Structures are given as C-alpha cells and as structure tokens.
Amino acid sequence: MTAAATVARWGSASTRRQLLAGGSTGRQIAAAVRGGGIIRVRQARYVLPSTRPEIVAAVRLGARLAGPSSAHTYGLWAGFDKRIHVSVEPHATRLARVPRRVVLHWDAPPLRVDAECWRLDIPTTLRQVVAWCDRETALACLESALGQLSVADLLAVFEGESAAARLLASRARPGCGSGAESLVSQRLAGRGIRVDRQVRIAGVGDVDMVVRGTRLVVEVDGRTYHQDPTAFENDRRRDAELLRRGYVVVRLSFEAVTTRWEWCESMVLGALATRAWNPVLPA
Structure with a gap:
C-alpha cells in the first residue's frame, strides 16, 4: 500500500506511526512528500492534497x-x-x-x-x-x-x-432521518403539538411524522432534495396517495426549516385548523 493510500484509509490524515504500520518505510514517506502525494503539515502528521x-x-x-x-x-x-x-x-x-x-x-x-x-x-x-x-x-x-x-x-x-x-x-x-426532522419535532413539541415519527402508511410507505390524533403528515425534505429527480417524482406520487387516503400533507424544505421557521409553523397550524383535525380513521 502506498503512503497516500494509507493516509486515505485513515480518512485523509494520519500519523507517521500509522504510515509505518501500513507498510511504508521512512524513505518511502519522504519520497511521497517530495512527489506531492502527501503533505507533511506538522511533525509526524500527514494529509492528502485533497484533505478538507x-x-x-x-x-x-x-x-x-x-x-x-x-x-x-x-x-x-x-x-x-x-x-x-x-x-x-x-x-x-x-x-x-x-x-x-x-x-x-x-x-x-x-x-x-x-x-x-x-x-x-x-x-x-x-x-x-x-x-x-x-x-x-x-x-x-x-x-x-x-x-x-x-x-x-x-x-x-x-x-x-x-x-x-x-x-x-x-x-x-429514534426515527429522525435528519437533524432537520428533529428540529421540526422539537419545535412543534414546544407548541404542544406531538408527533409520531416514521409512521408506516399502507400503499405509501414510511412518512417522516404524523401529528398525533390527526391525519396530518409532515414531511421534511433533505438539503439536497431537488438534486435528485427520482426522489422528487416519488414524493409527488406519495403525496397524491396520501391525499387519496384522506391525509393532509405539509412538506417543508430544509431551507425553510432552518431559515423561515415562522412560516413552517404557520403551515402546520393552518393545516390543523382546517382539514387535519379529524380523528384518525381506519386505514
């Protein structure tokens, strides 16, 4: 294994001792530094050129x-x-x-x-x-x-x-697929709104959360959501299936949760005040 490969195996930074244990000799380490394959940033500490x-x-x-x-x-x-x-x-x-x-x-x-x-x-x-x-x-x-x-x-x-x-x-x-989902759950709880996480709904699959005692589903899209067209289309299908089964869906983006929470909260409260307050019906 080359010195650069050993550094990569340790997550893009390693010690000299780890390089030696990986099979590199002192001469090979020095050659890797001269060749630019690894960079010595401190005594006995090495990184890759691509290290963050x-x-x-x-x-x-x-x-x-x-x-x-x-x-x-x-x-x-x-x-x-x-x-x-x-x-x-x-x-x-x-x-x-x-x-x-x-x-x-x-x-x-x-x-x-x-x-x-x-x-x-x-x-x-x-x-x-x-x-x-x-x-x-x-x-x-x-x-x-x-x-x-x-x-x-x-x-x-x-x-x-x-x-x-x-x-x-x-x-x-457990049950939060992302930190943003945890933020939503915590902030709703602060308003006295409790949710169940990762709820399985027949014909739809798991949804991020359902407000207890209602048919209100809250979905939280990830940071890179719009970069995945397949996921985007699948979620449109899921939303339609939920509506067909009598659920109300509030879909919140990562950006909205982290920068416009007041708007997010108003969407949930508005849904609770209109269509989603009905007791849960049999699926």
Missing part, C-alpha cells in the same frame, strides 16, 4: 476536530456554528498559531495508535456537543446519532456525566 481545510487546520495545530465540527464529519446534525472546533490534550505543548475561525478546547483524550488523528470518536464528540451547544442543537445531534448507535449505547455514552446531560440523552428518540 478544516481537517488540515486541526492536524496542523496538533489537534483533532471536536464537538459540532467533529459531528459534521460523522454525518450528524451540527447546528449552525461555522467555526472550527478543535481539541487538544490538557497538557499539550508546541501548538501552532490558532487561526481566527478556530476555537481551541483543552479536553481531548490521549490519541490511541488505532484512532484517527484528525477527529475525536463519536462518544467524545456527543458529550462535547451536549456540553457546548444549545439544547435544540444537542438533542438534534443525539437523535441523528441514533442512526449509528442504539438507544442503550447512547445512554451508556453519558454514564458518569452530569444529571442534565443524562436527562437530555434520555429524551433522544
């Missing part, structure tokens, strides 16, 4: 992506904080100059030989998100993590944490 800037920034500091920045790399909800959060070990030394957009934290656990050198693991990431972020962002992150962890595993992550952190973890419910 936030990863390079973390590795160059001798840090790892942390909290919401790390969550984003795992496909978890990370909120709207555009800064780069990185973490170093409490007694770290020889740090490079911290760039303006980088937030440095001093709580990273020791780097294991078999761990990625550019981001923290999921359990540590989740604990940081709960500690650093607002409640809505933290709960959305935890609920998006339930696509990768079981409920029991998630609760275990917070054993030994504060009572507030354990309570928040206990409120995370």
Whole structure:
C-alpha cells in the first residue's frame, strides 16, 4: 500500500506511526512528500492534497476536530456554528498559531495508535456537543446519532456525566432521518403539538411524522432534495396517495426549516385548523 493510500484509509490524515504500520518505510514517506502525494503539515502528521481545510487546520495545530465540527464529519446534525472546533490534550505543548475561525478546547483524550488523528470518536464528540451547544442543537445531534448507535449505547455514552446531560440523552428518540426532522419535532413539541415519527402508511410507505390524533403528515425534505429527480417524482406520487387516503400533507424544505421557521409553523397550524383535525380513521 502506498503512503497516500494509507493516509486515505485513515480518512485523509494520519500519523507517521500509522504510515509505518501500513507498510511504508521512512524513505518511502519522504519520497511521497517530495512527489506531492502527501503533505507533511506538522511533525509526524500527514494529509492528502485533497484533505478538507478544516481537517488540515486541526492536524496542523496538533489537534483533532471536536464537538459540532467533529459531528459534521460523522454525518450528524451540527447546528449552525461555522467555526472550527478543535481539541487538544490538557497538557499539550508546541501548538501552532490558532487561526481566527478556530476555537481551541483543552479536553481531548490521549490519541490511541488505532484512532484517527484528525477527529475525536463519536462518544467524545456527543458529550462535547451536549456540553457546548444549545439544547435544540444537542438533542438534534443525539437523535441523528441514533442512526449509528442504539438507544442503550447512547445512554451508556453519558454514564458518569452530569444529571442534565443524562436527562437530555434520555429524551433522544429514534426515527429522525435528519437533524432537520428533529428540529421540526422539537419545535412543534414546544407548541404542544406531538408527533409520531416514521409512521408506516399502507400503499405509501414510511412518512417522516404524523401529528398525533390527526391525519396530518409532515414531511421534511433533505438539503439536497431537488438534486435528485427520482426522489422528487416519488414524493409527488406519495403525496397524491396520501391525499387519496384522506391525509393532509405539509412538506417543508430544509431551507425553510432552518431559515423561515415562522412560516413552517404557520403551515402546520393552518393545516390543523382546517382539514387535519379529524380523528384518525381506519386505514
């Protein structure tokens, strides 16, 4: 395996020790650097030319992506904080100059030989998100993590944490296909509107959520929804089937949920005030 292939296997950044363990010799590593296949950004730290800037920034500091920045790399909800959060070990030394957009934290656990050198693991990431972020962002992150962890595993992550952190973890419910769905569910709950998630409807399939006691379906489109014409057409068919079965459908875009929530809320409240208040009828 080439040095560049080893770096890629570790997620686009690796340590010298990991390169050596991958079969590269010191001479081969040096040759890969001279040839431009890998870049040495810090003593014993290497990245690819294509490595994302936030990863390079973390590795160059001798840090790892942390909290919401790390969550984003795992496909978890990370909120709207555009800064780069990185973490170093409490007694770290020889740090490079911290760039303006980088937030440095001093709580990273020791780097294991078999761990990625550019981001923290999921359990540590989740604990940081709960500690650093607002409640809505933290709960959305935890609920998006339930696509990768079981409920029991998630609760275990917070054993030994504060009572507030354990309570928040206990409120995370599975069934959210995205962080935006969690935001919708949380915000509707704040208005006293409870929903059931991932409800299976005969002839249609699973829908994102149904307001309890009604036939109001709320669907939340993903960030890249309009880039997939097949998904777009399939959802038009599903909406028609739902209407034929007596359901009212409110479809919210990612952009609307994250930037125009008042409008989204008015759509749901309007539907509840008109056609969707009827008790659920047999399917």
